[in-house]
Amino acid sequence: MTIVVAILVLANAYFFITIYRTPVKDSNPVFNDSQAFILPPNPVSYLPVLDTSMEEVVLNAKSAILYDLKSDRNLFEKNIKERLPIASLTKVMNAVVVWEKFSPNEIVTIKSSAVGVDGQRKDLYVGETLSVHDLMQMMFIESSNDAAYALRDYATSKSIDLMAEMNTKALSLGMNDTHFVDPAGLDDTGYSTARDLVKGVAYALRYDAIWSLSRETSATVVSTDGKITHEIKNTDQLLGVLSDIVGGKTGYTDSALGCMILIVDVPNQKDRIIAIVLGSNDRFGDMKNLISWAKRAYRWQ
Numbered sequence: 001m002t003i004v005v006a007i008l009v010l011a012n013a014y015f016f017i018t019i020y021r022t023p024v025k026d027s028n029p030v031f032n033d034s035q036a037f038i039l040p041p042n043p044v045s046y047l048p049v050l051d052t053s054m055e056e057v058v059l060n061a062k063s064a065i066l067y068d069l070k071s072d073r074n075l076f077e078k079n080i081k082e083r084l085p086i087a088s089l090t091k092v093m094n095a096v097v098v099w100e101k102f103s104p105n106e107i108v109t110i111k112s113s114a115v116g117v118d119g120q121r122k123d124l125y126v127g128e129t130l131s132v133h134d135l136m137q138m139m140f141i142e143s144s145n146d147a148a149y150a151l152r153d154y155a156t157s158k159s160i161d162l163m164a165e166m167n168t169k170a171l172s173l174g175m176n177d178t179h180f181v182d183p184a185g186l187d188d189t190g191y192s193t194a195r196d197l198v199k200g201v202a203y204a205l206r207y208d209a210i211w212s213l214s215r216e217t218s219a220t221v222v223s224t225d226g227k228i229t230h231e232i233k234n235t236d237q238l239l240g241v242l243s244d245i246v247g248g249k250t251g252y253t254d255s256a257l258g259c260m261i262l263i264v265d266v267p268n269q270k271d272r273i274i275a276i277v278l279g280s281n282d283r284f285g286d287m288k289n290l291i292s293w294a295k296r297a298y299r300w301q
Contacts, residue, residue: 069271091251130221163182259280
């Protein structure tokens with residue numbers, strides 16, 4: 001009898017310990033099942049919210065994207081992974097690298113290799129001297145190809161390979177479907193995707209000085225000796241048409257067709273949207289339709 005009682009007591013004790021003791025778990029939350037129920041969920045914002053009754057916008061462009069910066073999600077997609085030539089949208093990465101490597105006040109002497117590079121017009125003169133800032137103005141306002149090449153030449157004079165730096169920066173930003181082959185985007189063997197370009201633009205937004213140039217409808221650029229004056233006009237036809245524009249960049253070649261980046265503030269919200277169209281026969285019409293549709297189709301509060 002004594003032996004039986006002892007066995008029962010030990011059995012009960014074992015049962016009690018098994019049921020109520022707290023098991024030791026891995027301290028890493030990824031592997032800790034119990035923590036999945038007691039940790040508060042991460043806050044999720046569902047804004048902006050799509051009005052599902054709205055018809056989706058129809059665009060001429062081969063590829064397009066509309067990205068909301070605050071929520072970090074795409075509001076519209078069309079062939080966003082398709083590799084396409086991007087023409088002068090290339091100049092955004094050119095500007096980012098130049099801005100990070102040089103002072104805007106550094107003086108550049110224009111070489112023959114940066115004059116008439118597209119075979120159509122000459123924006124600069126051999127021997128002319130301009131600041132890095134002046135060349136950035138010409139590159140963003142009138143999309144000067146000469147200015148883009150002049151910045152490449154200046155980088156070379158400082159032992160910096162601008163093209164290598166542009167591609168390295170792209171890879172560091174996760175732009176794995178992007179390859180730049182010239183500083184202006186004239187060579188259509190270069191390519192990117194709408195998805196990749198969003199990453200580059202989102203990074204470039206840290207430099208408001210770049211985008212403020214793109215908002216200028218016109219400007220006067222004078223060589224450092226005061227002898228040469230350049231009157232430049234913006235290639236962006238949506239300035240003054242669409243409101244809340246933060247900045248943008250246009251691009252066109254016969255192969256790339258019309259390309260465009262536009263960044264727009266969301267009214268009364270601390271938010272911005274990035275819109276990109278590639279391969280369009282009506283880049284300004286497509287961009288206007290895309291931005292206008294977004295403002296009708298989504299609500300931010």
